[in-house]
Amino acid sequence: MVVSLDVTEAPPRFVRLISDYSTFVGASVCFQCLVTGSPRPSVRWYKDGVLLEGDRYCAQEEQNGLQSLTIEHLIQSDSGQYKCIATNRAGTAETCAVAVIPALFNSVVEPAKIIEKAEIIQVTAGEPAILEYTVTGTPELKTKWFKDGKPLPTSKKYRISFKNNIAQLKFYATEMQDSGEYTFEISNDVGISSCTTSFTVLGQSSRKHTSNIICPS
Incomplete structure (x- = not known):
């Protein structure tokens, strides 16, 4: 069948x-x-x-x-x-x-740019510290943080935030091993801008030290 x-x-x-x-x-x-x-x-x-x-x-x-x-x-x-x-x-x-998808800013796409750099800070071990940058640019803006040339890992020792075009790296209580070269980078589809801070944390008995901020022109 x-x-x-x-x-x-x-x-x-x-x-x-x-x-x-x-x-x-x-x-x-x-x-x-x-x-x-x-x-x-x-x-x-x-x-x-x-x-x-x-x-x-x-x-x-x-x-x-x-x-x-x-x-x-x-x-x-x-x-x-x-x-x-x-x-x-x-x-x-x-x-x-x-x-x-209409263009923004009167058809001008604005590249990412740092317009206000981190202020000069003085840090002694145990003190809090904040690195802050104000940026501009057409969304979507992407931020990155680096220490000594490597991506900054997640840690409970500090908080990273980006809101209203202000980026912050906030240390709750600095330690001497936090010393290093910190780089902040902001980017979008049409531009990239970065700034590096030489950040030193001194011991309690040492005098406070002013950080050296190096930003490309």
């Missing part, structure tokens, strides 16, 4: 469409849609008719048919029409949306 299996094919169908976005330079977007079909459709993403490829575009697919496209650190040229096309041997379907 021959058993015949009736396999039903179904063309792709979007049961959830991607949505338009209006956001700003430096932000991120995530287009999401839900597609069905049998056999399971393959999906490709396009912008203004051009297939999206490269590390900037993160396309993901879930087992339930949920599709997503994430783009981080947006620039103005990311504005345009985005399209998701699903295909299987039974047919093709598509869904479209528009992303609008």
Whole structure:
């Protein structure tokens, strides 16, 4: 006896469409849609008719048919029409949306820059200390701290913060081993700025010492 299996094919169908976005330079977007079909459709993403490829575009697919496209650190040229096309041997379907990313600062993208450097400080072991920098630049701004050329590790001895364009490295109680070369770095997609402080913590019996701040012009 021959058993015949009736396999039903179904063309792709979007049961959830991607949505338009209006956001700003430096932000991120995530287009999401839900597609069905049998056999399971393959999906490709396009912008203004051009297939999206490269590390900037993160396309993901879930087992339930949920599709997503994430783009981080947006620039103005990311504005345009985005399209998701699903295909299987039974047919093709598509869904479209528009992303609008206006330029900031009257179409000028401002590079990251340190505009106020850490003040001169005097430190004796056991005292608190703060290195503070004020910065400017178009978001998204990224900060990094280094000691003696190596990334500054997480520690309960100090707190690192960045709020309202002010970056701080706050020591709760300095120790002599905290001495070293501290570098603060601020960056965005169009610029980078850094400043290095030669920071010395003296023993209780030593006189206070003024730190030497070295910043590139």
